[in-house]
Amino acid sequence: MQPIVLELRESWLRVPLGDDAESDFHFRFLRHNCPCDRHPLTGERTLCSSDIADWIRPALAQMVDGDLEIIWPDGHMSTYPRAWLREHAYAVGAPEVPRIPADPARLEIQAAGRSLADQVAAALERVEREGAAIVRRDPGSSVAPEDATEAIIEAFAAAGLAIVPTHFGRLEDLRTDNTTNANTDQLGYTDAPVDLHTDQPFIAAPPRLQLLHSIRAADRGGESVLADARSIFRYLEASDRRVAEVLASVPVRFHRRQRAFESVVDSPLIADTSEREFMIRASYFTLAPHRVDFAAMAELYRAHDRFFRLARDPRNHYETLLRPGDWLLYNNHRMLHARTGFKGPRWVRGIYFERQDPAGAARAG
Numbered sequence: 001m002q003p004i005v006l007e008l009r010e011s012w013l014r015v016p017l018g019d020d021a022e023s024d025f026h027f028r029f030l031r032h033n034c035p036c037d038r039h040p041l042t043g044e045r046t047l048c049s050s051d052i053a054d055w056i057r058p059a060l061a062q063m064v065d066g067d068l069e070i071i072w073p074d075g076h077m078s079t080y081p082r083a084w085l086r087e088h089a090y091a092v093g094a095p096e097v098p099r100i101p102a103d104p105a106r107l108e109i110q111a112a113g114r115s116l117a118d119q120v121a122a123a124l125e126r127v128e129r130e131g132a133a134i135v136r137r138d139p140g141s142s143v144a145p146e147d148a149t150e151a152i153i154e155a156f157a158a159a160g161l162a163i164v165p166t167h168f169g170r171l172e173d174l175r176t177d178n179t180t181n182a183n184t185d186q187l188g189y190t191d192a193p194v195d196l197h198t199d200q201p202f203i204a205a206p207p208r209l210q211l212l213h214s215i216r217a218a219d220r221g222g223e224s225v226l227a228d229a230r231s232i233f234r235y236l237e238a239s240d241r242r243v244a245e246v247l248a249s250v251p252v253r254f255h256r257r258q259r260a261f262e263s264v265v266d267s268p269l270i271a272d273t274s275e276r277e278f279m280i281r282a283s284y285f286t287l288a289p290h291r292v293d294f295a296a297m298a299e300l301y302r303a304h305d306r307f308f309r310l311a312r313d314p315r316n317h318y319e320t321l322l323r324p325g326d327w328l329l330y331n332n333h334r335m336l337h338a339r340t341g342f343k344g345p346r347w348v349r350g351i352y353f354e355r356q357d358p359a360g361a362a363r364a365g
């Protein structure tokens with residue numbers, strides 16, 4: 001039979017065991033249990049796992065006649081008979097560790113042929129499902145992007161969403177020569193890169209929705225980047241449970257201190273783990289020094305850094321360039337967002353929304 005090459009995930013692979021059964025195995029577990037590392041006379045183990053590099057990864061893994069064959073980067077080959085795999089499998093029937101989505105095509109909606117109300121309805125539905133939506137401007141539109149923002153805001157209002165003003169003002173003009181906002185002494189109003197974060201983690205109820213309306217392009221750079229924090233958290237729940245527990249239970253402090261504004265919130269990075277009300281707070285630029293017991297600090301850093309290494313891995317990013325007239329809508333409780341550095345007159349308007357209850361009170365959730 002032809003060998004079947006297996007897909008390598010981050011630190012494990014899924015192995016078919018016959019009879020439609022399969023199990024995940026960690027690379028480390030497999031290397032530790034290579035049949036070669038046994039004394040030839042006694043059969044006792046001769047390898048301590050502490051001698052294995054933390055991030056060991058096969059050069060190749062394949063099924064050959066029902067057995068698993070692995071070639072390691074140093075050329076060593078390990079063969080695991082199917083019977084041994086079945087006996088020692090520790091993830092039979094376990095759901096596959098979820099994948100972290102990153103294809104911007106999942107988020108795109110074409111404005112052409114849709115009314116503004118339809119665009120907003122489609123975007124809200126997409127945000128509900130995917131966490132974000134990118135609405136591409138109708139190339140036939142004669143309205144200048146600068147003049148289109150208020151009509152979009154009205155369409156959101158008609159869909160039951162009200163603007164949430166912040167300490168910047170009613171809406172933000174994100175441009176380096178800003179003259180319309182308060183408290184502009186922060187990165188968003190520069191041309192510097194802004195790495196992945198959520199907005200307003202330092203207030204009690206961060207706004208749920210943010211709209212970014214592209215008005216003017218940069219000469220160079222200024223790409224928008226999103227990472228689905230909820231998917232990353234689900235991935236960690238399924239593959240590194242203790243990290244997920246620490247992220248959801250150990251408070252960190254967000255402290256925004258500007259010349260004329262100050263706000264502090266203590267909260268776990270993952271403030272709500274549920275599917276519907278999931279909420280991450282994340283902002284490296286307003287993160288205060290951690291304050292936990294000495295013996296807990298290493299674990300907090302491990303969890304925090306594990307999460308952000310996944311989030312900052314470009315393979316886990318939706319990356320797109322907004323052209324003038326395009327708009328991006330995302331759930332600020334679920335998605336991290338970033339912007340690459342740029343040169344030129346880039347101008348993006350930012351607006352926060354919350355759903356308005358029929359009674360008229362904005363819902364904080």
Ligand SMILES: [Fe+2]
Pocket residue numbers: 188197198199337
């Ligand atoms: Fe932001």
